[in-house]
Amino acid sequence: MVLMPSTGGALRAGGGADPEPSGISPGTSRRVLAYLRPYTGKLALFAFVAVLEALIVVATPLLLKRIVDEGILKDDSGSITTLACLTAGLAVLDALLQLALAYISGWIGQAVTYELRVQALGHVQRLPVAFFTRTQTGVLVGRLHMDLIMMQQAFSQLLMTVTSAVAVVMVVAELFYLSWLLAAVTLVLIPLFLLPWIYVGRVMERYTRQSMEANAGLAGVLQERFNVQGAMLSKLFGRPKQEMAEYEGRLEKLRRVGVSVVVYSRMAFIIMALMASLTTALAYGVGGGLVLNGTFQLGTLIALATLLGRLFGPITQLSGMQANALTVLVSCERVFEILDLKPLIEERPDAVRLTVNTAPDIELDDVSFRYPGADEVSLASLEQNVRGGRERGEEASEVLRHLSLRAPAGTLTALVGPSGAGKTTLTHLVSRLYDPTSGTVRIGGHDLRDLSFDSLRETVGVVSQDTYLFHDTIRENLAYARPAATEDELLAACEGAQIRDLIESLPKGLDTVVGDRGFRLSGGEKQRLAIARLLLKAPSVVVLDEATAHLDSESEAAVQRALKTALRDRTSLVIAHRLSTIREADQIVVIDDGGVRERGTHEELLAGGGLYAELYHTQFAKSGDGAAGPERNGAGPVPQPASGGGR
Numbered sequence: 001m002v003l004m005p006s007t008g009g010a011l012r013a014g015g016g017a018d019p020e021p022s023g024i025s026p027g028t029s030r031r032v033l034a035y036l037r038p039y040t041g042k043l044a045l046f047a048f049v050a051v052l053e054a055l056i057v058v059a060t061p062l063l064l065k066r067i068v069d070e071g072i073l074k075d076d077s078g079s080i081t082t083l084a085c086l087t088a089g090l091a092v093l094d095a096l097l098q099l100a101l102a103y104i105s106g107w108i109g110q111a112v113t114y115e116l117r118v119q120a121l122g123h124v125q126r127l128p129v130a131f132f133t134r135t136q137t138g139v140l141v142g143r144l145h146m147d148l149i150m151m152q153q154a155f156s157q158l159l160m161t162v163t164s165a166v167a168v169v170m171v172v173a174e175l176f177y178l179s180w181l182l183a184a185v186t187l188v189l190i191p192l193f194l195l196p197w198i199y200v201g202r203v204m205e206r207y208t209r210q211s212m213e214a215n216a217g218l219a220g221v222l223q224e225r226f227n228v229q230g231a232m233l234s235k236l237f238g239r240p241k242q243e244m245a246e247y248e249g250r251l252e253k254l255r256r257v258g259v260s261v262v263v264y265s266r267m268a269f270i271i272m273a274l275m276a277s278l279t280t281a282l283a284y285g286v287g288g289g290l291v292l293n294g295t296f297q298l299g300t301l302i303a304l305a306t307l308l309g310r311l312f313g314p315i316t317q318l319s320g321m322q323a324n325a326l327t328v329l330v331s332c333e334r335v336f337e338i339l340d341l342k343p344l345i346e347e348r349p350d351a352v353r354l355t356v357n358t359a360p361d362i363e364l365d366d367v368s369f370r371y372p373g374a375d376e377v378s379l380a381s382l383e384q385n386v387r388g389g390r391e392r393g394e395e396a397s398e399v400l401r402h403l404s405l406r407a408p409a410g411t412l413t414a415l416v417g418p419s420g421a422g423k424t425t426l427t428h429l430v431s432r433l434y435d436p437t438s439g440t441v442r443i444g445g446h447d448l449r450d451l452s453f454d455s456l457r458e459t460v461g462v463v464s465q466d467t468y469l470f471h472d473t474i475r476e477n478l479a480y481a482r483p484a485a486t487e488d489e490l491l492a493a494c495e496g497a498q499i500r501d502l503i504e505s506l507p508k509g510l511d512t513v514v515g516d517r518g519f520r521l522s523g524g525e526k527q528r529l530a531i532a533r534l535l536l537k538a539p540s541v542v543v544l545d546e547a548t549a550h551l552d553s554e555s556e557a558a559v560q561r562a563l564k565t566a567l568r569d570r571t572s573l574v575i576a577h578r579l580s581t582i583r584e585a586d587q588i589v590v591i592d593d594g595g596v597r598e599r600g601t602h603e604e605l606l607a608g609g610g611l612y613a614e615l616y617h618t619q620f621a622k623s624g625d626g627a628a629g630p631e632r633n634g635a636g637p638v639p640q641p642a643s644g645g646g647r
């Protein structure tokens, strides 16, 4: 009989430890069982093998009895040899059956976990950006990964307890068959065995939970501190010593709890071995007398002692059944919680494909928007570290109010406005990261909600302020936009983005690894790579948030030239932070307080003397590339475009 230690209760795994193991919500068991339905055949096979294995467990002591009574006591060496060979054969068969049981239970556990993982990852991909803005990454990863590993282990162990249950029933039945007196004494002893076992189990659960929480806490801190930005913050604020003190505190806690976990888990096995030895001693003590007075034969006594030795393993396994069942239910419930989150932005079943031959126009028609509240998009349990609690049921205020705007086909529209005015939000609606609360966003005359996701993603390309690059080679980062791109196409995109010379000067060229989030590249280089990625994608609409960070004049000029290539013949909406961009724009739209305040060309708006003129004098005229102030009325250091419309 296989003995496996219990996973220690309804413990929460990894980064996903909820503070309270609240009751399981109704219907969870039924939902978990539904995942088992496709494996009914395998489960039946498992039950069959389990019964077969239990039969071998109880058959062996009977064979030993016969070896003693019919072989040794009757001096029959032939019987001894035959029965010993049979016992050995059964032992080999038992080992094979145990292997089969482990394989089937592991297979079913993995299959259910695989199904849950595929569903959960697919679902999380469909969740809106708002979900990710609220969720603590470490906690989400913990739930989708560590919780499911725990679930799989507990699930396989739960199946193995089925074999234990069958074995216990058969062993007890055989005990009664061999000697009701000894069986009765043993049954009285079982609760005595279970009491310390239950106590140890509880202590173990507490320590294991503490150890997991300490591990999860440490993992969370390391995840925040050991990424480039966290590490830089710590260095720049001169905090390495304090950080080290915090790590040491956490490690010390782990060390203390770890010792207790080792001692108590060992104690569980010690108690089991002790009980097995005590009952064997009792069996020989009481049974020896019964043999002497002729109540039963010596072989029966040996069979009884052997059976008793086989009773406590399965009982130990059974005692962990509830804990394993809870672990499975709690882990699944936590994944179901995520599966039940409704994606706010879905593709309509009758979505149409947007086909554009030339750059389409963009239109926002009477658009109002508020960001979705926490209750609509995320789970409280995934926002663990929110200090002061998480807002509940609060309606966020409107960020855009009855905003109407048209960006004509093939032109550049520059969005300017004070910080927090709603410019970024507006661009999120154009790329359909969010849907408007009311009003319509159209591209090429189509409501975005009617378009297929694929065609929308092909049509709209976004370059955000902070370029995100994967920790991979330049080639892989670029190919993300177009996996089938040839070497020549990659280099042409780099050329257009003014980054080819730099890449070719690197020893490994396109195969240079960019480092975590592209930290091995400068700000200007990263932005030019992002532009190269956009060129490879070749969308007809470009949404761009210019980097606010000041670049040196050479880098600035390169970015500007790259942008000119990227925006040519495309409809573009640019949150402008550079004078050169607003000068090149076909129209400038001034966003203020969620609405359009002013609209016109640079000269018109300056002449109007309104908010734009104010912003121009406070922001743009003084900006690094703003050598060309209005009074100079000429080109800055950045080359000017050939014409406005044909970009």
Ligand SMILES: Nc1ncnc2c1ncn2[C@@H]1O[C@H](COP(=O)(O)OP(=O)(O)OP(=O)(O)O)[C@@H](O)[C@H]1O
Residues within 6 Å of the ligand: 130, 133, 371, 396, 399, 417, 418, 419, 420, 421, 422, 423, 424, 425, 426
């Ligand atoms: N994910 C979000 N959830 C809730 N509110 C948000 C979210 N993102 C932005 N906001 C709020 O929406 C408002 C408009 O923000 P937005 O980022 O669109 O402004 P902006 O004009 O782009 O500002 P900036 O020029 O400083 O980038 C701000 O009040 C901001 O706090």
